[in-house]
Amino acid sequence: MKVSFLAIGEEIISGFREEKNIRNSSPYLYSLGFSIYIQCVGDKKEDIKFALKQAESFSDIIICSGGLGSTEDDLTRFAVSEYFNVPLEENREALEDMKAKIKARSGKDDIPEILKIQCLLPAGSKPILNKSGSAPGFKIEKNGKVFYFLPGVPQEFSEMFQNFVLREIKEKFSHIKPLEEKVFKIFGLTETQIQKYLKDIGIPECVKISYLPSSPEVTIRITGEKNERFSQFCSKVKEELKNFIYSENEKDNISKVVGQILKEKGFSVSTAESLTGGELANLITDTPGSSNYFKGGEIVYSNEAKIRLGVKREIIEKFGAVSYECAEEMAKSVREKYGSDFGLSTTGVAGPDPLEGKPPGLFYIGFSSKNETAAFEFKFNIGRKYIKILCSHIALKILLDKIKDNGKNR
Template sequence: MKAEIIAVGTELLLGQIVNTNAQAISQQLADLGIDVYFQTVVGDNPERLRQAIEIGRGRADLLVFTGGLGPTQDDLTKDVLADYLGRPMGIHEPSMRVIEELFSSRGAHMVESNIRQAHLILGEGSDPLDNSTGLAVGNGIEDSGTLYMLLPGPPREMEPMLLGPGTAWLRSKLREERPLYSRVLKFAGIGESNLEAALIDLIDGQSDPTIAPYAKEGEVALRVSTKASSEEEAAIKINATVSVVAQRVGEHLYAQKDVPIEDSVVELLRNARKRLASAESLSGGLFGELITRVPGSSGEYVGGVITYTNLMKHKLLDIPMSQLEGDGAPGAISESTAKLMAENVMIITGADFGVALTGVAGPAESEGKPVGLVYFAVAEKGKETVVYTSHFKGVREMVRIRAVKSALYRLWQALKA
């Protein structure tokens, strides 16, 4: 079954709100085995909405609408679709009672326009979709072989309706559709282009399962998907593909679920009963922020210091000023300073691992060193400290996040060793 999502609202076209509904709907339809081929955004204009319906009906079996079910005159979705299908509109009495009771309980006057939220497109194959968190009733319609599902625009109303009565209605209309099963593989320490190059023959020759890479800042994901009649059948097909991927780029594969690398790092620390501390310069606490986003990370992360200036590196991490300043000094942005930062924060805090980052985030060079130059070190009790050098491209925030994600990857490698 092919589907198209039609989001209705001029505020979407103006960029006043973000269309998060399309993502939620696409994910749910995929889980049901329904392929979303198109997403359309149309303003609160009856003629353009009618055009969108006409186009969508010609290329999809299911049209899913969000928005335009409210009480105001620009909430036109039901009106336009009813007119397009040549169907009458009526009142859904259960919804009408909810609206009346709400206004009565508040002692407020209900204006005529509020009745619009109880409107329902009538006729054979039309079903109401209850709204458990709002007032506007949804609608599911089967007409001349095409399915139409009307959902409210606010996400707090749309998602419960979609996942509850909307999904139940769709299941009742599905016949031999097989659900789509997916697994997300997460990689670090490798860029999207290099990952694709390593797997290009699989990507070019894919049929079932399908594989698709996509990048996040400092990480890359690979979605492996297949349609199957059961979870067990899907697992057999997906596992075969994952095995091939792992043979080629397993040293970068940190998770088989959609989690950031800091989650995997904390999990490895927890399993090994090890504790971590950090010392940051250019990243300004971003490393510690990502680690502490992980629930329960206080058991593994003892803390960190932000030593942005040389004075703080000297006072808090006991790094000699002769290391940081003066003729012939390596400077704060150096391999040897990163090494001392990682080792000293580990010693001072009593942690098992120390991670340090120092470098030039930009916008201008520092100590005569270029923007994007970063040194990060991983110290571990009883082992030789390892220092890495990288040159990151991009604006200041891109350099910082890429540096932190790279440091997390190197820590992950150390924990996996």
């Protein structure tokens, strides 16, 4: 079964307004097993009619948003009237609902002429009353197809979609098997690398995979019919990518996941930052409740600041500020200073110029616990802004890997 969404409005195709209605509602129908098609069109009647003709040619359900108000550019009802070759009529149910709203709001019985336009619906259509605004929507059934026309205001569209359209579709098409979904949040692999892993596993024909990159991580959504093949494939993916998957909840982020584990285990962390300039501490404290496990942090940008933290001067003189040895000392020193279970450090060359003979993009992340102190080298010449973000995320992934196995490295 196929559903077409049609977003109507010059403000959408011009990019002046973000389209939210389709984005927020299509996942409900996708998860029910419908194939989804999306169109955006301006406010011209001919364009709307052409889009309706296209959608009707290959879809079972057509859901339209926008163009139902009272201004000159609200032409959806007029385009629909011409498309189906039926007149517009004042709908009694829509008029009574409008009267009740106006009386409740102003105490008056008369409907302003400009609002009466909103009660003009194509003959034979069924009104969909609007509890959040004024303009009603309407439904038309024709040639075995179902058309829903709803206002474009997101709050109004959402209420009418949830309480009328979605409910009706679920009842009418209850025979369609809902799809199963599995989400993996992945850090440390690119889309291309993930795709290669999955191809090596062997992707069943009945499975669809969506790649959702959001630098510096990738979310993959696996969708398919609920059966043994789907479950087996998801299990294989989880096993193959276990070193890179940090969550199976789409709403999670690396800061939230690390914070949950630190809080559950009663652990704490502190940070010493050079390269990231506070970005790592900011990432940690983006999560509410981080004061339960984040002891504090220091930005030690200069060599003298590193020495005041506790890094030995001879370490910097011998190996440089951008080195394994300096990163280890920074992590250990900040852990000891703040009395935390773990210390994290960042030092490197953000660019664009080399530093101490070391190339831009080179950085080190230090980790320290009571039982272990180590540093890790990375090279990503991606510019100052993004290297700080990437380095901070990698630091939290290192911490996550160290503590999730029952806190062995505490």
